Amino acid sequence: MDARRHAVIGYGRLARALVPALRGAGEHVVIGRRSPDDGELSAVEAASLADWVWLTVPDDAIAVTAAGLPWRAGQLALHCSGATPLTALAPAPAVAGFHPLKLLAGDAGLAGVHVGIEADAAHLPVVRALAHALGLMPLALPSPMDARARAAYHASANLAASGVLAVLAEAGALWAAAGLPADAALPALLPLTRGALDTAAARGLAGAVSGPIARGDAGVLARHLDALAAAGRDDDLLLALGRRQLALAEAAGRLDERQAAALRGVLAPR
Structure with a gap:
């Protein structure tokens, strides 16, 4: 060239x-x-x-x-x-x-x-x-x-980049609310984030979803929301993320209808 x-x-x-x-x-x-x-x-x-x-x-x-x-x-x-x-x-x-x-x-x-x-x-x-x-x-x-398509494309890229930081910030706040040292949160949590991303690269998003939603454990999820309230944190982020994780878990065939219905009840908008 x-x-x-x-x-x-x-x-x-x-x-x-x-x-x-x-x-x-x-x-x-x-x-x-x-x-x-x-x-x-x-x-x-x-x-x-x-x-x-x-x-x-x-x-x-x-x-x-x-x-x-x-x-x-x-x-x-x-x-x-x-x-x-x-x-x-x-x-x-x-x-x-x-x-x-x-x-x-x-x-x-x-x-x-x-x-x-x-x-x-x-x-x-x-x-x-x-x-x-x-x-x-x-x-x-x-x-x-056009401008609308550009905005959607850029929002997608930004969500995949800095959007993850907002999730980690919320995770760090809950870490501190549990009585753990705030400066230890990021070093301890980042391997979980990297592991989720590596698994998604290997198995796809639906194949990588894990945790109480993937297991259909509505009781643990309800306790997460109680912990948020006790820490004085809004539940909007956890609920929004939870509903999207539920969709992934259902797409992966991880849940039966009873489990999915119980999770939907816990994750319903407040």
């Missing part, structure tokens, strides 16, 4: 992973900054040098940044947002989306993860080829992908 000239506009976490990945694949990259220091390129200067222009700015700045660049025929504009439709890049002659499905805190590498790609038929093959060159697994997104 012939090397292209890339401009990466904005230099946050994603850009700090993307730029070395592009250079490691033999691509030529310049960085454009919205407020350049001496010796650095502005966004306009960087874009004027590039064939592909990557907007790795915050979502709310994508449209404004795209509108302020001096586009020319033959350039491709790309953003790396999961939530923003490609219409935000409308001033550019051609557009594409390139959204790596990875949390970029800590290890900033991209290789080995899926990347959601939205592009027209003319550009999809070359964007997919670049993804492969970067060690990513291309995931074709619908094209065009």
